[in-house]
Amino acid sequence: EVQLVESGGALEKTGGSLRLSCVASEFNFIDAWMTWVRQAPGKGLEWVGRVKSKIDGETEEYAAPVKGRFTISREDSKNTLYLQMNSLRTEDTAVYYCTTDDGRLWGQGTLVTVSS
Amino acid sequence: DIQMTQSPSTLSASIGDRVTITCRASQSIGFWLAWHQQKPGKAPKTLIYQASNLESGVPSRFSGSGSGTEFTLTITSLQPDDFATYYCQQVSGYPRTFGQGTKVESK
Numbered sequence: 001e002v003q004l005v006e007s008g009g010a011l012e013k014t015g016g017s018l019r020l021s022c023v024a025s026e027f028n029f030i031d032a033w034m035t036w037v038r039q040a041p042g043k044g045l046e047w048v049g050r051v052k053s054k055i056d057g058e059t060e061e062y063a064a065p066v067k068g069r070f071t072i073s074r075e076d077s078k079n080t081l082y083l084q085m086n087s088l089r090t091e092d093t094a095v096y097y098c099t100t101d102d103g104r105l106w107g108q109g110t111l112v113t114v115s116s
Numbered sequence: 117d118i119q120m121t122q123s124p125s126t127l128s129a130s131i132g133d134r135v136t137i138t139c140r141a142s143q144s145i146g147f148w149l150a151w152h153q154q155k156p157g158k159a160p161k162t163l164i165y166q167a168s169n170l171e172s173g174v175p176s177r178f179s180g181s182g183s184g185t186e187f188t189l190t191i192t193s194l195q196p197d198d199f200a201t202y203y204c205q206q207v208s209g210y211p212r213t214f215g216q217g218t219k220v221e222s223k
Contacts, residue, residue, distance in 0.1 A: 035212065045152075045160065045203055047212040061210050097159060103150040103205050103212070104171065106159045 002026045002105065004098045009110030016088050016114075022081040022098030022107055029079040031055065033101035036072060036083050038094035039109075046094075048072075048083070050101050065091070088114045118142055118206050122215030128223040135191040137218045139204035144184045148208035151180055151189045154217075155200045163202075164189065194220070 008020040024032070033056070036048040049062040051072045060072050071084040081098055095109040119142035129135050139149065147167040152160035162171050164180035167187060177192045191198055199222055204215040 037212075044217050045205070045214040047214070050210070050212075063211050101207070101212075102165065103152070103207050104162050104165050106152075106162070108159050 004100075004105060004107035006096065006098050006107045006110040009096065009112045011113045011115060012088055014088060014090060014114055014116045017084070017086045018088065018112060020083040020085070020096055020098075020110055020112070022083075024079045024081070027105070030076045034072075034074065034081045035099045035101045035103075036070075036081075037097045037099055037106075038092075038112075039097070040091070040094045043094075048096070051081070085112070088112075090114050090116060117211055118145060118209055118213050120204055120206055120213050120215040122202075122204055122218050124218060125216065126219045126221060128221055129194050130223045131194055131196060133194045133223075135194050135198075135220060137189045137202055137204075137220075139182075139187045139189070139215050141185045141187075141206055141208075145206045145208035147183050148206060149180075149182070149187050150205045150207060151178075152203045152205060153198075153200045154203065160203065191220075 003025050006022045033052050035050045049072050051060050069087045073082045093114050095111050097109045098107040121140045123138050149167045151164040154160040163174050163178050168180045179190050181188050201217045201219045203217050
């Protein structure tokens with residue numbers, strides 16, 4: 001089955017760090033541009049950032065609220081996407097989804113809670 | 117950034133109704149639009165990609181149309197499983213942006 005499975009969500013204090021992972025199954029992860037999207041409690045969907053495939057340069061783009069604090073990376077040998085989150089703020093509290101860049105495939109999400 | 121505006125924000129409908137949701141982009145995005153359905157506590161599920169292409173396994177009562185700046189998601193005969201929140205997403209430029217969502221609720 002084609003799927004994305006996120007993990008790593010947790011309760012963390014403001015200023016702390018977390019790393020989320022997303023493992024892809026049964027699709028061509030190596031050639032896929034991958035994205036993180038988040039959803040704060042009771043709110044809409046917010047794009048976090050994207051990493052291109054290695055063959056396309058593996059470059060990243062980020063949304064303004066996370067730029068300089070979050071880093072997206074990938075490990076193609078493990079079909080895994082990462083989101084390193086540093087200097088966490090309470091407003092980063094959300095469910096984080098791993099998706100393909102074209103928005104067609106979504107993981108089930110992992111909850112990050114940031115508390116002071 | 118490309119702003120995506122959905123209307124209405126909430127829609128009350130009955131089983132069997134024809135339902136239409138509109139999404140407008142602040143600049144032309146060609147056909148680069150996806151529609152997602154989300155139920156409470158669940159991940160979004162993609163219904164439509166590239167404005168009018170139905171994802172595999174999605175019932176044919178769902179359809180998408182439009183190009184440029186104006187897009188429509190139509191449900192021809194609303195079913196009980198369709199009560200949910202629907203989001204449009206432009207995949208033309210960065211940052212990717214979403215509409216604010218349309219909640220379809222039971223009348």
